[in-house]
Amino acid sequence: MGRTVPGYDWSMPEGHAVGMATFIPEWTRVSGRNLHVKRVLNRLGDACMVRRSMTPREWTPDFFIQHPDRRWLAIAVSDAPFSALDPEQLFETEGRAAFEQLVARFSDLDAGLDPTSHRLGKWMLMWSCSPEEARILSSHYQSRGVALMSKEQFLRLDGELIPASLAPLNEESAESLLGRFFPEAEIPAACTTRRTFNRDNLAKLTRFFLDCQQEWASKLDLDPPREQAEASKDFSLRLVNGVAGSGKTLIALNRALLLAAMFPKQRILVLIHNTPIVADIKNRLHHAYGGIPKNLKITTFFAWVVQQWTRIFRAPPRMPENPYQLLDLIKLYRVRWPDLKPTNAQLLDELDFINDSLAVSEDQYLAANRAGQGFALRPTERSQVWALYERVTKALTRERRRMWSAMPRDICLAEEHQRLEKYHHILVDEAQFFAPSWFQVVKLSLEPDGHLFLCADPNQGFMKSRLSWKSVGLDVSGRTKKLRKSYRMTQAILKAASHILAQSAPSDPEEFLEPDFAGMEAGAPPILIYSDSPQDAIDRVTNEVAAIAEQEQLPMSSLLVIHGNKVDAFTLFQKLGNRIGPDRIWWMNGKEHKKAPPKGYGQDYLRLARLETATGLEATVVFLVGIEDLLSDADLPGLRDDEQARRREGNARKLFMAMTRAGQRLALVSSQRAPEAIERVFERRP
DSSP: OOOOOTTOOOSOOTTSOTTSOEEESOOOSOOTHHHHHHHHHGGGOTTOEEEOOSSOSSOOOSEEEEETTTEEEEEEEEOOOHHHHOTTOSSOOHHHHHHHHHHHHHHGGGTTSOTTSOOOEEEEEETTSOHHHHHHHHHHHGGGTOEEEEHHHHHTOOTTHHHHTOEEOOHHHHHHHHHHHOGGGEEOGGGOOOOOOOOOTTSOOOOEEOOHHHHHHHTTTOOOGGGOOOOOSSOEEEEEEEOTTSOHHHHHHHHHHHHHHHOTTSOEEEEESOHHHHHHHHHHHHHHHSSOOTTEEEEEHHHHHHHHHHHHHSSOOOOOSSTTHHHHHHHHHGGGOTTOOSOHHHHHHHHHHHHHTTOOSHHHHHHSOOTTSSSOOOHHHHHHHHHHHHHHHHHHHHTTOOOTTHHHHHHHHOSOGGGSOOEEEEEESSGGGOOHHHHHHHHHTEEEEEEEEEEEOGGGOOSSOOOOTGGGTOOOTTOEEEEOBOSSSOHHHHHHHHHHHHHHSOOOTTTOOOOBOTTOOOOOOOEEEEOSSHHHHHHHHHHHHHHHHHHSOOOGGGEEEEEOTTSOHHHHHHHHHHHHOGGGEEETTSTTTSSSOTTOTTOOOEEEEEGGGOTTOOEEEEEEESOHHHHOOOOOTTOOHHHHHHHHHHHHHHHHHHHTTEEEEEEEEESSOOOHHHHTTSEEEO
16 A cells, blocks of 8 residues: 555544545535435445545546545546437537547546556446446547446445545655645645654655545535535534644635635635734735735734724724723722722733623623633622723723723624624634624624634633533534544644643543544654743743754744743843844734734744734744743632632643644743643753
């Protein structure tokens, strides 16, 4: 058996019955002829995929059959009757001329493939011919390399004959076929961290493709245009739950680009929760494709919600003058309730929770589920918080200002929803971070027959309160696909991160998705380096990055430095700039470069990002520095046992997220000793 195409995994996507072929895209609405065809193809077994070209630029067969060892078969279906094709006829008919042209196209399908490879297997199903008629036609066209078969013969096939007819192709031909007829499955090198440290500059560049599960998930509910049925009148919903590195963002972007090409007159929206990842994605797409389709919008949720708010209220919202204005208002008004124990920052988070949960009265707030807030409140304290919320919002209203978290709430409670810009397709990446009010705005912005596609990692859900999908108004039962394989990182990195998370995270499968490590590259264990001080930690990271830049042939875009609040970010930025050049660093949280890199898209930059905004970023090599507060297992004074447990869980999820940004190498530099439970999953370096 030959090697499989790089980047492909052949395990069966979860949700499919064992023993049945995988259809990409799924044949969800089939009848008549296609129903008979699907029944036969299902006998192939789960090792085979049945592929249809989604965006053909040329004539293509009706479908391809692909086997994991690079064996292929192309199948076309003809409805032409024998009477129109009989080669014994004296004069050529119009139908016969059209069929001759079809066979010629089919025969030339090998054009562009490696001439040293086997020829592609080709079957023509003569749906309106008897076995004898198909035999006559087959003898006439056999020199063209196309086998003709009647409907009756095809329907009698068992699950062994078709695989036996698949033609083995070499790696170059298999990749050429994928890139030619399924270009949407190819991943530009700029959009993936699948790297090996091979410095042979003469080696042939590897092409990267979505694996079976990723491509299958990205094409869920997508039928080729020629097969489309009547659109549903209710919006459709799909949820893809995947472990870190399973390609959720790739799936969302691949699907968005495919939709943009298939439906150029439809509006497509991709929502992501933070600015750095949006900027990074746009940079990669400009580098790979030269731009973004006009009907596709990729933005953060709040950048988009400002636009929707403006459409409803006919004026742009005015926000707090500075980050401390809300904290100052809380400090001013909380003196009326001296027994309130939470900090000002915790109370600000609670006011955001009121907005996020769409509570419109004190009774609704008292009944709201606060699971995941991180601190407890007694009923009397909740009433006091509600009174504080009313005072803070009134003070802002007098200045015609809004809390950021109030904008989705304002939209939901408004009556002029017809003013919202509507979309045919909305795709949400990192959906575990979205609040109930956010999802409500998303639903209000869908066309009546629109499609909502969510990607989430329940193992990383640390930014918003832990809620069920049902509680935010989304019924995902029977509409969820789980991806347990990671393709971005090595087994060593994912096992280390998963071990840390498992110590503190719940075992409920809804909140913890167990990775499948089978077939993953082993890789080197993550490295732990101790420094004497935060300043020494900055110097060590700077030296390590400079060494990679000088000694290894890796682009700067393959490196990512993630920092916490235990180091001075500006000093880190300056030190890195002094060593490798300031124009080669993209400080993704810097005021000037939040939305775009310093010298424009398409350049090669080392990325520097704050921990809280690193979700969704990825790199071949990742350095973590200044995250000592995530490593500590010491209890904070004043917190109950359940609050301490929630805090430890939140820290573990953040650390898991940060570690799983790395593809091949991970180094953690700390100026404080890590607990033994964390230390043992790393390799110590002096």
